[in-house]
Amino acid sequence: TGSHIDTQPTGGKFDGCFGVLAGLEVMRVLDEHGIETEAPLEVVIWTNEEGSRFVPVMMGSGVHAGLIPLEKALAATDRDGDSVAASLARTGYAGDVPVGSHDFGAYFEAHIEQGPVLEQEEITIGAVTGSLGLHWFDVVVSGQEAHAGPTPMPYRRDALKTACALVSDILTLADAYQPNGRVTCGEFNVHPNSRNVIPGQVRFSVDLRHLEPAVLAEMHDQLKALCLKHHAANQSDKQRVDIELIEVQHIPPTPFAPELIEMVRSASQELELSYRDMETGAGHDAVQIAGINPVAMIFVPCEDGISHNESENAEPSDLEDGANVLLLAMLKRAGIVSTNTDDANATHNTAENAQ
Ligand SMILES: [Zn+2]
CATH class of the missing domain: 3.30.70.360 (Alpha-Beta Plaits)
Known part of the structure; x- marks a missing residue:
């Protein structure tokens, strides 16, 4: 699971960051409750999703998925002529793992909707079925x-x-x-x-x-x-x-993985949250990854559907519900090997931790 933490010049603090923090929160909750999963879990922060400094957009996920050649991404420059390669070297983010060598079985991304539908319909969770x-x-x-x-x-x-x-x-x-x-x-x-x-x-x-x-x-x-x-x-x-x-x-449209979408729906159902199927009209890292691995996305409402704007806002309770759906959906896919506490309701504790 994961998302991105870069933003737009007038961007808000939820677009991208929510998916990364929700992923971290899932890891903390599993750790605190001693839950071991059958499949290993990881959190990813994709580089340069927004493309506001370096073009092309959705760069990290695009390179990983083989849609953007690594050399092209590294050679991209900003308005001052600074390149991605030089910036990665300077910040120490240039890793030594070969691109594409690290595979995974499924990818879940939580994100604010960036549109008005969930808020207008008073629905908490969007089970994203694909991108238009x-x-x-x-x-x-x-x-x-x-x-x-x-x-x-x-x-x-x-x-x-x-x-x-x-x-x-x-x-x-x-x-x-x-x-x-x-x-x-x-x-x-x-x-x-x-x-x-x-x-x-x-x-x-x-x-x-x-x-x-x-x-x-x-x-x-x-x-x-x-x-x-x-x-x-x-x-x-x-x-x-x-x-x-x-x-x-x-x-062309990019359909997401039916079995993962169903896990998002059933997780919402089990948490007694209102949900609906919806598509994404915006680009996301998950859309790039959909070409090589099964993906699903979890949308939560944002105020007035406004995003890419400093006034971007989301209700803490909606973000908490989204993180709980992410946790439950990931557990469904990864499978539980063992848990060393008898707290069967671990999923509901993300609320306290999120505070
Ligand atoms: Zn985003």
Whole structure:
């Protein structure tokens, strides 16, 4: 188990740190109660999850998972030209264990939700089933610039008029894919963007997200169909407008391990905590690790869903509940060999220790 302790320039104190401290607390509780597990347990602090000083983000977990070459990570520099390699050497954090040589059987990460769902629904635990895949596009709508005064409406090749109708349809597309579908048109460029010129070209972004690869592909098909429909509807000579769909980036969804997710659910149930399945829209170290080992995440609510902000906050009782779920889920996976106390309720004592 583990998470990260680096942050954003305006970051709060829970994003990442909660997962590391919850992991440490699990170890202390097991130690205090003399509980020995069948599988060995470890706490990890992944280097540079946020990427606020060195890019790429999720660097330590990415290197471990083989997604980022070690040389590339070590060569990354900050704004002052300082490299990751030099910084690790200076702080004494450059270890001598070969990357990827240290394997593990399962990885649990506790984290604040960084979104509003748990708080809004008054639910304590989010059993994270995976991370949303994303598919990014640019749509270019081309008509013809003309003077806003002398050009009567039937003679206009107005790119913005077509773009607005198309965007409206694209956003409605999300309705059929709830609760996990997300559709966003966040960036708009109107050319020439002048008050008295009919827009000749509009370029806008489309961000499609879903948890299931097949559904994300279906949303992509729908987007293509909408572009073709609006293109076909605007081919009369006097009002012709053309539409082009350009793919920008595609990151497939990452499902987490069903058997570990079930352990998070049943741990919540046994602790009599409210819980629900949910996906993560943000990147996490667990998402990188999911490529090589079974992973699961445990979300707890954060105030107003705010994160990457100094006002980030979470209730101590929620953090305690999250740590207890982490403890119980890890014990389910690791198995108990022996315990030298007869305190069968060790899991409920993290509360006192956390104070
Ligand atoms: Zn984080």
